Amino acid sequence: MKVILKETIDSLGIIGSEVKVANGYARNYLLPQDKAVPATPQYRKILEQEKKKFELQIAKEKAFAEEMAKRLEGVQVQIAAKVHEEDRLYGSVTVRDILDALTKQDIEVEKRMILLSEPIKTIGTFNIPVRVYKEVEPEIVVEIVPE
Secondary structure (H helix, E strand, O other), X not given: OEEEEOOOEOOOEOOOOEEEOOHHHHHHHHOOXXXXXXXOHHHHHHHHHOHHHHXXXXXXXXXXXXXXXXXXXXXXXXXXXXEOHHHEEEEEEOHHHHHHHHHHOOOOOOHHHEOOOOOEEEOEEEEEEEOOEXXXXXXXXXXXXXO
């Protein structure tokens, strides 16, 4: 089913774009939550009239994301963890641990924004990207030290 997005959804696209999604996803989530409308000629006409409003909102979102990216660029986080032999950790450092460390530094990000491909299991320094907005991904430095 083709729908027109009424707000930016990370996994689908930006506000005002026309995307094809599964029928159930559209019927059960996007349409009832008022996040999208069916892609019919009537709604396309309304979309054309509101295009300037959408463009303004996209510009605001991008400006906010770039400002946040400047604040995040070069942020260093130090996490202490219990160490086993040969610099291996007993457990692992996950997105939740990084999020907690950032919160202690008064940096508010959402869990889904931290792009950690797999948990960290060794001591060292890692560059972790944080997706603030589509194509805006500053990197933070996460240093894992022995406890």
